[in-house]
Amino acid sequence: MPELPEVETVVRDLRPMLVGRRIARVLRTSKVSLRTPWRGAWGPRLVGRAVTEVSRRGKWLSVRLDDGSYLLAHLGMTGQMVVAPASEPRQTHTHFVLSLNDGATELRFRDPRRFGSLEWLADEAALRARFEESGLGPEPFGVRPSYWREALLGTSRAIKAVLLDQSVVAGVGNIYADEALFRARIHPARRSTALSPREMEALRRAVEAVLTDAISRRGSTIRDYIGGSGLRGGYQDEFAVYGRGGLPCPRCGAAIISARVGGRSSHFCPACQPEGAVRTG
DNA sequence: ATAGGCGCCTGCTGGC
DNA sequence: TGCCAGCAGGCGCCTA
Numbered sequence: 171m172p173e174l175p176e177v178e179t180v181v182r183d184l185r186p187m188l189v190g191r192r193i194a195r196v197l198r199t200s201k202v203s204l205r206t207p208w209r210g211a212w213g214p215r216l217v218g219r220a221v222t223e224v225s226r227r228g229k230w231l232s233v234r235l236d237d238g239s240y241l242l243a244h245l246g247m248t249g250q251m252v253v254a255p256a257s258e259p260r261q262t263h264t265h266f267v268l269s270l271n272d273g274a275t276e277l278r279f280r281d282p283r284r285f286g287s288l289e290w291l292a293d294e295a296a297l298r299a300r301f302e303e304s305g306l307g308p309e310p311f312g313v314r315p316s317y318w319r320e321a322l323l324g325t326s327r328a329i330k331a332v333l334l335d336q337s338v339v340a341g342v343g344n345i346y347a348d349e350a351l352f353r354a355r356i357h358p359a360r361r362s363t364a365l366s367p368r369e370m371e372a373l374r375r376a377v378e379a380v381l382t383d384a385i386s387r388r389g390s391t392i393r394d395y396i397g398g399s400g401l402r403g404g405y406q407d408e409f410a411v412y413g414r415g416g417l418p419c420p421r422c423g424a425a426i427i428s429a430r431v432g433g434r435s436s437h438f439c440p441a442c443q444p445e446g447a448v449r450t451g
Numbered sequence: 452a453t454a455g456g457c458g459c460c461t462g463c464t465g466g467c
Numbered sequence: 468t469g470c471c472a473g474c475a476g477g478c479g480c481c482t483a
């Protein structure tokens with residue numbers, strides 16, 4: 171669920187509430203184990219540590235501690251990371267809780283579907299190795315056009331699948347892939363190698379623009395997503411195509427198509443995003 | 452080697 | 468009203 175704009179929003183929300191605070195207590199509040207278990211004995215490693223930094227890389231969220239170690243979280247489809255008053259009842263599927271030394275708040279990790287993960291890494295080298303292991307590509311902002319072109323020419327897949335490939339560019343998920351393809355007027359099923367240089371460049375810029383706009387609206391809430399302070403996103407109100415099958419295209423009025431491309435539901439305008447002839451305008 | 456498909460989970464929706 | 472299939476923002480693993 172959470173794609174780059176959602177994770178970025180969580181990071182921005184959490185930062186002022188976490189940086190400078192110390193971890194007073196670590197609680198495992200759910201009996202289920204996460205799909206990727208916490209690596210190592212987490213209790214002793216965290217208690218007493220202060221948070222020095224909260225950041226994002228692709229869809230990963232990291233919390234740096236004052237001994238140089240990191241808590242690394244991936245929110246999967248339904249993961250939430252929220253700082254809440256300790257007095258507030260915890261929701262179901264809250265798996266881990268870090269009590270903070272202000273005595274009043276706690277960081278909660280909640281994840282109904284449990285596709286998310288939470289792990290501890292000893293230092294920055296281990297963090298980088300973890301990103302390497304997951305095949306994480308560059309951040310989508312300021313991608314070099316030459317890199318982009320080579321990445322798109324280096325695979326025979328549909329462009330939609332290429333956008334979802336985190337090793338090509340980190341952070342784009344199903345929503346923003348569809349929205350970026352719409353902005354660039356490219357049909358999701360077209361082979362990435364079939365795009366003209368102009369289209370490739372339009373798409374590179376569309377990805378940046380869509381993600382930037384979504385961040386400014388605090389991401390998109392379809393169902394589960396909330397920011398680090400519990401607020402919902404607002405970008406779902408600006409979707410041009412995602413989840414809008416059968417509704418009119420905001421640009422030309424044609425009915426938006428909903429179809430499976432590369433195993434994922436995809437939404438596009440059949441008029442603005444033609445599958446056949448490459449438009450070379 | 453690459454690309455596609457499946458499985459992991461829970462919860463909600465829509466059709467019968 | 469109730470049941471059940473299908474589907475959901477992700478990703479890693481397996482197979483052809």
